[in-house]
Amino acid sequence: MNTNWLDYTLLTLVIIGAINWGLIGFFRFDLVAFIFGNMSWFSRIIYALVGLGGLYLISLFGRIRSVDQA
Template sequence: MRLNALDWLAIVLTIIGAINWGLIGFFDFDLVRAIFGTRTLASFAIYSIIGIAGLYMIFTIAKQENREEAR
């Protein structure tokens, strides 16, 4: 599977989101909130972009599964 720039961006954002959730789960520390503040437009934008990246990764994985089944 050859990844394009959008795929790589989604992977990086998904990893960042996973790390943030890990920090919340293990240490009760929200990195996004610490950097951008609580309930700010920037924090909502970051959470939204990371959520979209996660949805894109679901689509990308499903697309790859369909390609492999076609072989």
């Protein structure tokens, strides 16, 4: 299975999550809650996917390191 699409998809999702956290930190504005409702089932799924995407992308450090050593 080619994980390249998975890497790009999750990276995009995590970037969107980071932008949302920036909006929360700077302006106290939660874009996900604004669009989907405050802690609705759908917003919770989005938060969970962003978190899982971040955990998966931790593996990116090891993959970058192995490419650098090759």
